[in-house]
Structures are given as C-alpha cells and as structure tokens.
Amino acid sequence: MPVVPKKSVKTTPAVKPELERTVAELYPKSRADSFGLCREDFALILAEIVDKYAPDAGIAEAHTFCCALKIEELALARACAAGHNQAWEAFLVRYREKLFEIANYITKEGSAGRDLADSIYADLYGTSLRDGQRVSKLASYMGRGSLEGWLRTVMAQEHVNRFRRTRRLVSLDEESEEGAQFATPEQEEVAAADPRLEAATDEAIGALEAEDRFVLAAYFLDERTLAEIARTLGVHESTISRKLDKLAKSLRKQVLANLRGRGMSRRQAEEALEVDVRDLRVSLRERLVQENAPATFSDRRPKSTTKLEARVRDEAGSV
Amino acid sequence: MAGVPKIVIERLANGAAAGQGHPDANLLSAFTEQTLAGKDRLQVISHLARCSECRDVVALAAPEAVAMDRVFRPVVASRFSWPVLRWGAAIACIVVVGAAVTLHQREKVTDQTHSGVEVPAAQLSSNNTQVVSPAGEAASKEVSAEPAPPISQAQTPLQKMNNRVARGNGDVIPGRAKDDVPTSAANTAGDVSMAALLNSPRAPRWALTADGSLQRSFDMGRTWEPVAVSLETSLRAVSASGFDIWVGGTNGALYHSADAGDHWMKMQPVAQGEPLTSDVVGVEFRDIEEGRLSTSSGQLWSTQDGGSTWQVKEVTPSARASVR
Numbered sequence: 001m002p003v004v005p006k007k008s009v010k011t012t013p014a015v016k017p018e019l020e021r022t023v024a025e026l027y028p029k030s031r032a033d034s035f036g037l038c039r040e041d042f043a044l045i046l047a048e049i050v051d052k053y054a055p056d057a058g059i060a061e062a063h064t065f066c067c068a069l070k071i072e073e074l075a076l077a078r079a080c081a082a083g084h085n086q087a088w089e090a091f092l093v094r095y096r097e098k099l100f101e102i103a104n105y106i107t108k109e110g111s112a113g114r115d116l117a118d119s120i121y122a123d124l125y126g127t128s129l130r131d132g133q134r135v136s137k138l139a140s141y142m143g144r145g146s147l148e149g150w151l152r153t154v155m156a157q158e159h160v161n162r163f164r165r166t167r168r169l170v171s172l173d174e175e176s177e178e179g180a181q182f183a184t185p186e187q188e189e190v191a192a193a194d195p196r197l198e199a200a201t202d203e204a205i206g207a208l209e210a211e212d213r214f215v216l217a218a219y220f221l222d223e224r225t226l227a228e229i230a231r232t233l234g235v236h237e238s239t240i241s242r243k244l245d246k247l248a249k250s251l252r253k254q255v256l257a258n259l260r261g262r263g264m265s266r267r268q269a270e271e272a273l274e275v276d277v278r279d280l281r282v283s284l285r286e287r288l289v290q291e292n293a294p295a296t297f298s299d300r301r302p303k304s305t306t307k308l309e310a311r312v313r314d315e316a317g318s319v
Numbered sequence: 320m321a322g323v324p325k326i327v328i329e330r331l332a333n334g335a336a337a338g339q340g341h342p343d344a345n346l347l348s349a350f351t352e353q354t355l356a357g358k359d360r361l362q363v364i365s366h367l368a369r370c371s372e373c374r375d376v377v378a379l380a381a382p383e384a385v386a387m388d389r390v391f392r393p394v395v396a397s398r399f400s401w402p403v404l405r406w407g408a409a410i411a412c413i414v415v416v417g418a419a420v421t422l423h424q425r426e427k428v429t430d431q432t433h434s435g436v437e438v439p440a441a442q443l444s445s446n447n448t449q450v451v452s453p454a455g456e457a458a459s460k461e462v463s464a465e466p467a468p469p470i471s472q473a474q475t476p477l478q479k480m481n482n483r484v485a486r487g488n489g490d491v492i493p494g495r496a497k498d499d500v501p502t503s504a505a506n507t508a509g510d511v512s513m514a515a516l517l518n519s520p521r522a523p524r525w526a527l528t529a530d531g532s533l534q535r536s537f538d539m540g541r542t543w544e545p546v547a548v549s550l551e552t553s554l555r556a557v558s559a560s561g562f563d564i565w566v567g568g569t570n571g572a573l574y575h576s577a578d579a580g581d582h583w584m585k586m587q588p589v590a591q592g593e594p595l596t597s598d599v600v601g602v603e604f605r606d607i608e609e610g611r612l613s614t615s616s617g618q619l620w621s622t623q624d625g626g627s628t629w630q631v632k633e634v635t636p637s638a639r640a641s642v643r
Contacts (some may be wrong), residue, residue, distance in 0.1 A: 106379050145348035153348040156379035160372060201330045210361060213368035220328045222374055231381045234353040248323045273324050
C-alpha cells in the first residue's frame, strides 16, 4: 500500500463564508472524516472547485452545484492525494481491479493494458515532484463525474497521447513495409476547387448546431459506428441514424442554396457539388497498404477500407 | 442513409480546433456520463465537434461499454447462454401446455357434473375414497386411502369454490365414493344397476345431497340416480372400496352394501356394551375388514373385522378430522 508524504491541499482559494452551510451539509455525507480529511481541507476543496467551474455563482447556485458533485468520491480522491493511508486502502479495494479492466478494454491487448494501468497508477500515486512534494493526479479530480469515469477518461487520454506519439515515431523501414515508397506523390490539385463551393460549404457547416457537427464529424471523419456515437450522447442509435440522414439532406440543400446565392444557377450548383475533381484522385499507396494498414488505437476498421475511401473509389470508378 | 459530398467532409476536417485548450478529464467524464448540462455541456460538445483527439477520448471512455462488458459478460456465459435459454423455453412450453390441458379437462368435467358441482377423479388404483357431509353443512371431501389427510387439505381451490356453489343451491352434495373398476366376475348380480356398472367404462360416482340422500352416476356425473338406503336416516358420510359401500348418518346409522348400492345391510356398532347412537359424520374403510367412524360427539370408532367388533375412544377434533 503506497504511503505518500502528507501534502497540504492547495489553499489558493479562500473559503467563502457563503459555503459554510454547504460544507456543514456535505462534510458528513462525504465520509471525508473516515478518509482522514479534515473539515477545513474539505472546505478548501469545495472552494477550489466552485472557483474553477462556477466563479460567478451566487450562494444558492453554488450550493446546488456542490450538491451535484460526487462528493464521497471527491473526498476519497483528495484524501488519497493528500496521502492518507485509510483513503488509499479504500481506493485500492474499489479501483485496483477496475484500473486493469479499463486499461484492457481501452487497449484491447493484455500487455499494453498492464503497461497503461501501471503508468496511470504511478501518476495517481504521484511520481513527479512540485516544491519537494509528490503531486498526485488524483488532486485534479473535481467530482463532476464519477471517479471511475474520471479514471477511464484519464486512461483514454493517456492512451490517445501514446498512440499519437508512436505514430510520429514510425521508422522508415516500417513505412517501406507499408508501401510508402510506392505512394502516389502528393500532387497539386488537378483543378482548384471553386472557392464559392468552399465558402458555401463553410457557411452551411458553420450554421450547424454543435451536437449536429459532432455527430457528422464522429461518423464521417472518425468513422465511429452509430452505436458508439449513440452511447457517447446517451441516445438510441436509431436517433443518430435519423439525425445523420436529416443532416446529410439539409446540408446538401443548404450548400446548393448558398451556391445559388453566390451567383450560380441551380444546374451549375448541382454540378459543382456532384462533380468534385478531388474525388478522381486515386492513391496507389492506399491500394498497396490495404493489408498492412497501421492499427488504430481502437478496434476500428483499417484506414484503407474506410467507408469514405471506399465511396471515393466507387465514385471514381463510376466516373 | 444519405451520404454527404466530399467537400463537406473536407471542410469539416479543416475546421478542427487547432491550438485550443482541451476540456479537462472532469468535464469529459461528466459529458460521457450525461451529467453535464447547460453551458458546460455546450462548451464541451462544441469543442468535441472540432477536436478529433477529444472525440477519441470520449469514445474510448464511454462508460456503458465497460459497464456492459463487466456486468453482463459473465451472466451471459453462465446463465443466459443460448443452450440454457433454448431448453428453458422448451420446458416452459411443456409446463404451460400441460397446465392448460389439465385445467381445460377439469373445467369440462365440472360442466358435465350434476348441478355444476365437480366430482374430482381419483386414481383407479385408489382403494378407498370417502364423502363426508358434516351436520348442518354439506361439503364434498375427498381423501386418499393411506393415510387419510384432513379434508381441508385434500380439497383443491376449485373444489372449495364448487362446494360454495353447492351450499348456495341446496342441491346435490358432490362426492365420489367409488372409483375402483370391478374386476371380480364372481359378483354376478343380474339387475340393471350391476349390468350398468359392469358395462360402464368408468366406475360410478357417489354423491350425498343436502337432505342426506345418496346418489350415484355411471356416466362421469352427467346424470345421477337416487339410491335408496333408509327412509328414516339422513346420511352424512360415505366410503367405498371396490363394490363395498358404507354410508353413515344420523343416530348412529351405518349401512353397508356389497353390490355397489343395490342391496344394503344395517350395521349396529357396539363397543364395551354400548351401541353407537351419535350421528356418524365420518366413515373410512380401507378394505372390507378395517374401518373407522367418527361421530358428532367426538368419538372414534374402529373395527378390524368388517364390523363384527368395535373399539371406541374419545378423540381430539384434529384426529376426528382425519377420518373425514
């Protein structure tokens, strides 16, 4: 069981008198006392969180905000960060196994999962030093979501960061094996896209709601499945399917309207949208690396066989 | 699903949030758990719409995926796997069909029974069944031969309901006192009743009416005929074993028939020099030799020699009930 030198909680935000009632109500509920966290430290933690997320909140709003926090898990995490043994014991009982389960789920591979979990565990314990004291990553937990959800998110962030780092370090030999030497050289646009088309499209996209744009990006750029997007937004996947269908139709209609607003006739606008010269480009490299596509950080389909590129190839073939 | 032009996808990718700060893990985890609302949620989703890195994070950190994996995988493997469900469904179907057929047959028999009162079928191998009609209240009661359970435990809910119907109508008190199929060719009584009995595909059924008379049916209760036993006696209980029938009634009356009710012989139980004078409210004969009576005065009479000698003792209500 790790024993961390006791570290005082960051005391930059002063405890507002308005929070006294909130502290009095939430401190017993949080079981902070059983984790070794005193009332004053608990009050400072609440003040820090209110300052960060609701600096302009009034008394009632701040109280409501604090009551919505995962207060017991917040006390546990912060007590761990402060190095209290009883808190660490409780944390290990609750989350030690989960850490490895989550890591395996994210990496989809046993050894990588153990590596990720060990790395996160070290961060939670606090390996870096600040002012001669260990800094635990748990000190950044604010109780907005569950502690398990926060751990999952932290591990996902670490995994994505690692993946991006390793992609930047692909050796020339690996590139050669993937057929990079045969890749079609990046070429200039055969014909520059009509700036009016780009402007009309940007205008249509800019008018989208944030959630609509998120759904479009997740589906068409990230190639997430309907189920994955639905799970992220907490809706049924049929809702996402309908939304995507509606968005695709309305976007097309809006872009056409914007093109006509920029002086194109209806026929010209439709031709500009349908016949995009960039669709005619065929990358030899993409054809060659179909079998050796680098693995992505999730179990997504190989990049060379994505829906988007398949569609591009199909359209190029038909032209 | 309708596709979108490639220019749209390209402009979507170009609009990435370059150089912007990312939401911290607290906000992202709250977003994936659907606990973020209002301005905070709008800020996060606006960032996610432009930041593929954070979209990857929230997709990987989606809580349901881990939770479902952890919670349901063992259960699916152990209890709800397809073979278990398949056999479970088959067994459930058999049970349901069996129950439906049984209920249907019971309802059919009930409809056919005289005055709508059911006479439950007993097993042909049963040696003895008994019908008891307590004083002041008529009820149908069926008991098994070994040992005889209390009447209240032997009745089914359907029987109890039918009993209530019978009490309300003041009509025939249902009862089945004879179920054994005659196997002895030695009994050659040539009258119509015995011929009907011998030719009957099913054993006769017995019933006591509310006014204390005996009836029998050779056609599963569709039609009933009165059986003359004694004009001055109101019968309260009946018991049958093979062709032998015993009926008991008021003032210590006990009659025995060896030919399925065509001829009766009055029995006079005497124990310790005292004759039986109380009303007989329960009769149980396991065979032609061994039998027991219970009386309204709380006595239990028993014989081991077909009624030649009797023993009597005072009994508790529960013991008396066991005879009924």
